[in-house]
Amino acid sequence: MTFSIVGFDPNTKELGIAVQSKFIGVGAVVPWAKAGVGAVATQSYANTTYGPKGLELMEQGISAEETIKLLTNEDEGKEYRQVGIVDSKGNAATFTGKDCYDWAGGIAEENFAAQGNILVSEETVQAMADTFKNTEGTLAERLLAALDAGQEAGGDSRGKQSASLLIVKEAGGYGGYNDRAIDLRVDDHPEPIKELIRLHSLHQLYFAKTKPENILSIKGLVRNELIEQLHRHQYLSESNPTDEALQQALRTYIHTENFEERELEQGKIDKEILTYMQMKQA
Known part of the structure; x- marks a missing residue:
């Protein structure tokens, strides 16, 4: 069978x-x-x-x-x-x-x-x-x-x-x-x-490990999108957070969602995490 x-x-x-x-x-x-x-x-x-x-x-x-x-x-x-x-x-x-x-x-x-x-x-x-x-x-x-x-x-x-x-x-x-x-x-x-x-x-x-081509710098449009998604998922309340506050909110999200294997150095984010945030319902 x-x-x-x-x-x-x-x-x-x-x-x-x-x-x-x-x-x-x-x-x-x-x-x-x-x-x-x-x-x-x-x-x-x-x-x-x-x-x-x-x-x-x-x-x-x-x-x-x-x-x-x-x-x-x-x-x-x-x-x-x-x-x-x-x-x-x-x-x-x-x-x-x-x-x-x-x-x-x-x-x-x-x-x-x-x-x-x-x-x-x-x-x-x-x-x-x-x-x-x-x-x-x-x-x-x-x-x-x-x-x-x-x-x-x-x-x-x-x-x-x-x-x-x-x-x-x-x-x-x-x-x-x-x-x-x-x-x-x-x-x-x-x-x-x-x-x-x-x-x-x-x-x-x-x-899976982060692919080099998926490493994004958290600045400009990427930073704006990340702020919007962290707001949407209720991990961030400030509309214009400091880099430290933004990084802490991202770290909390990553650890809550079990994405530790894709956590990058400060100022960087895996594109697949950002895509996941965009697609997931709040």
Whole structure:
């Protein structure tokens, strides 16, 4: 009841999984990943031990293909399983047991593996593979585009319910304390992939670093607009504040809205914060 794609970005060294299923909370079952090691998607009567065991094997230097062989050889229920794996060198492999419900299958090529079961047709997996290979952007963006394309091509024959995106990178988590760069889940929703894409956009707004081209000096028209927006959102009462008062109001707004990752030196503002202020209702 699931289709997924695991991927590796050789430039950023990110590893990740995107998955959708007619199953509640798929993000709690299918995706497993560890920075510098690999990513695993275990599904179709999912054997969740494939996740930690697969990562342990790859951490020992065993390839994705050999890892799948070792996992399935010791599993009496392997013919009901489906799994996709990519390692930290971009080697990928996929396995579909012969007793998985049609349509079921997968594609594994350099840097990704796409697979699914109980699908409308094989076009879902092919669409995921083609889209991942032909899409520009971050690993997360490519995985989400592939997942969305898989749904558009037919998706799960039983419908839609939940989706998940997991991206790992060394010190990529909040504050740099773990490797979970992105960990988003839509547990129950009529359009789980669309909702996952929306959440990813919000995640990037809150946690992505400021792009150099988006750094604005708080002066002239920018200063006037910032004053207007801080007034509108009730963070500033003065119509002609001092620079210090304006900076303090902006700092309070940034910390209230959890934009600490985009807070800049005094006299500067991230354009995306200003755009967010303009678009958000007071």
